Amino acid sequence: MKMGNRRIALLSALALCLTITTGTVAKAADSIPTVKIMVGGLNKQIYLPAKLSEILGNFKKYGVNVELSDEPAGVDAETAMLSGQVDLVLGFYDHNIDLQTKGKSTIDVATLLQAPGEVELCRTDLKDKIKSVADWKGGINAGVTGLGSSTNFLTKALAAHAGVPLTDVHSLAVGAGNTFVAAMQQKAIDCGMTTEPTISRVLSTGIGYVLVDMRYGNLTHAALGGPYVATCVYGTRAWVSANSATVQKVVNAFYDTMQFIRTHTALQIAQQMPVDYYSAIGIDAYAKALDDEKSMYNPSGRMVPGAPANILKVLTRGNGYSKSVVDAVNLNNTFTNAYVQAAVSQVARTNAELAAKKKK
Numbered sequence: 140m141k142m143g144n145r146r147i148a149l150l151s152a153l154a155l156c157l158t159i160t161t162g163t164v165a166k167a168a169d170s171i172p173t174v175k176i177m178v179g180g181l182n183k184q185i186y187l188p189a190k191l192s193e194i195l196g197n198f199k200k201y202g203v204n205v206e207l208s209d210e211p212a213g214v215d216a217e218t219a220m221l222s223g224q225v226d227l228v229l230g231f232y233d234h235n236i237d238l239q240t241k242g243k244s245t246i247d248v249a250t251l252l253q254a255p256g257e258v259e260l261c262r263t264d265l266k267d268k269i270k271s272v273a274d275w276k277g278g279i280n281a282g283v284t285g286l287g288s289s290t291n292f293l294t295k296a297l298a299a300h301a302g303v304p305l306t307d308v309h310s311l312a313v314g315a316g317n318t319f320v321a322a323m324q325q326k327a328i329d330c331g332m333t334t335e336p337t338i339s340r341v342l343s344t345g346i347g348y349v350l351v352d353m354r355y356g357n358l359t360h361a362a363l364g365g366p367y368v369a370t371c372v373y374g375t376r377a378w379v380s381a382n383s384a385t386v387q388k389v390v391n392a393f394y395d396t397m398q399f400i401r402t403h404t405a406l407q408i409a410q411q412m413p414v415d416y417y418s419a420i421g422i423d424a425y426a427k428a429l430d431d432e433k434s435m436y437n438p439s440g441r442m443v444p445g446a447p448a449n450i451l452k453v454l455t456r457g458n459g460y461s462k463s464v465v466d467a468v469n470l471n472n473t474f475t476n477a478y479v480q481a482a483v484s485q486v487a488r489t490n491a492e493l494a495a496k497k498k499k
Contacts, residue, residue, distance in 0.1 A: 172385040173204040175225040176372075177216040180284070180315055181209040182416045184335040184429055185256040185370050187408070188396050188436075189229050194411050195399060197392040201489070203385060205392070215285060220245075220374060226382070227374040227389065231255070231289035233450050235373055235473040240464050244376040247474040249390045249482075251397060252369035253437040253446075254359045257293060258338050259351035261330040262323055266348055269330065272301035275308060282313040282322050282331025289369070290332040295457035297351060297362065305459070316340075316419070323347055335428040339420050354432040365449030368442065369435075376472070387478055387485070394440050394482035395490070401438040405430035440479035447473060 178189045189207055192198055198205040208225065210216045216228045221243065228234075235245045261269050268274065275281075275298055283290040291310050298308045313322040315337045322328045323346050330350060333341070341347040353359045359367050372393060379386050400408060409417060409426040417425030437443070447470040455465055 171202055171204050172382070172388070173206060174227060174382075174385060174389055175206045175208065176227045176229060176389075177208045177210050177219050177225040178229040179210055179216045179231075179288070180334075181207065182336075182413075183315060184432065185252060185435070186229050187412070187429075188251050188370070188393055188400070190413070190416075191399070191408065191411060192392050192396040195396060197395045198389070200395070201388045201391040203388040203392065205389065226378055227372055227386075229370060229372055231292075231369050232371040232373070232446075232474065233289050233292055233367075233369075233454060235371075236447070236451055236454055236468060236470070237292070237458070239468055239473060240460060244472065245373050246376045246379055246472065247371040247373045247442070248379060248386055248478045249372040249393050249440045250368050250437055250442050250474065250479075251371060251393065251440065252435050253366070253443050254356050254435040255289070255293065255353040255367055255369040256334050256432055256435045257290060257332050257353045257369075258334070258349055259294070259297065259330055259332050259353075260323070260338065260341050260347040261350045262326065262328075262347055263345060264326075265329055269350065272297050272303060272351060275301070275303045275330075278307050278309065279330060280309050280311055280328045282319060282328035282333075283310050284314055284333075285312045286310060288312075292454055292457050293353070293363075294332050296453040299456035300362075300364070305457075320344075320346070335432060336417060336420050336425055339424050339428045343420065343424065354435055356434065363449065363453050365452075366443045366446040367450055367453065368437070368446045371474075387481060390440070390478040391482045391485050391489075394479055395486050397436065397438045397440060398486070400433070400436050405433055440482065441476045442474045 178186050180186055181190055193207060216230050217234050219225045220228045232247050232250060235247050238245050281294050283294055294310060295305055295308060298305060311328055313319050313328060313331060315333050319331060319333050319337050320340060351362050353362055406426040409422055409429060451468060451470065
């Protein structure tokens with residue numbers, strides 16, 4: 140073979156190898172699924188597992204590329220999911236029940252909070268006037284994250300439970316953080332439902348006081364008559380069914396993160412979070428608030444027994460579902476424990492394998 144032909148042959152072989160290698164890399168990249176997850180307020184402590192999972196590298200660890208997006212109100216995240224803009228939502232479980240009453244089929248695949256983590260705050264200048272939810276009779280401007288949001292569900296449920304006509308509760312969408320604080324300062328709302336770190340901010344500035352606390356299990360039972368799970372990972376049943384393997388990877392990542400929350404102190408967790416998540420109140424206040432309500436997290440990821448039935452009762456009180464609508468609800472279709480049950484062994488195996496590699 141002449142030298143020129145040899146060079147051509149060598150270059151062709153190299154090109155072929157490069158093509159095969161490039162193709163292999165491309166296929167490997169393509170094999171990592173991308174999932175879009177919208178969160179109803181990324182910087183809220185009730186949704187902390189989302190950003191923490193990203194920071195800890197747990198999504199990549201279990202072979203899934205997750206794109207997190209932020210939406211102040213859970214109802215808007217729900218709308219984005221139903222329209223196909225995102226694949227999954229990190230929002231309150233109660234949406235799954237409410238959507239079923241509207242003919243929509245969604246499912247909770249991992250339940251991350253066993254209490255709402257919500258607090259009903261009222262303006263300090265109304266402390267002598269509003270001593271309980273029953274004092275809302277006659278009319279009140281109630282702040283919620285968004286109309287149709289879980290805070291709106293819960294606000295109306297509290298009113299109904301206290302015998303306050305729902306027509307006396309005027310819900311105003313004020314979001315959380317700066318917009319919630321401004322609404323209180325400007326007296327646009329009398330009371331409002333929010334979460335940490337907004338709670339600590341309101342209390343530390345003295346502009347509001349706690350009327351109803353639902354950050355802990357016992358207080359939630361007292362306020363709502365039973366267990367009320369909150370943050371969960373959910374999507375349409377059609378998408379979840381069609382992407383079961385990918386959903387398992389997402390659940391594995393969240394399950395691993397919940398174990399991190401369980402085994403680390405509030406300060407250690409806070410130190411992982413972006414500075415802008417706690418800059419308004421400082422990391423110490425942020426960590427204290429997290430430590431105070433850490434029991435709201437649900438390390439097992441499983442549905443709390445009795446919660447779906449109680450939540451249906453609460454939603455019925457607040458939304459006035461008819462008997463026929465309530466009778467038609469199939470609670471078993473609103474959640475599954477299958478993914479978190481599988482995650483227990485899969486996460487343990489993955490962590491054991493990684494630990495073994497480090498020892499070598």
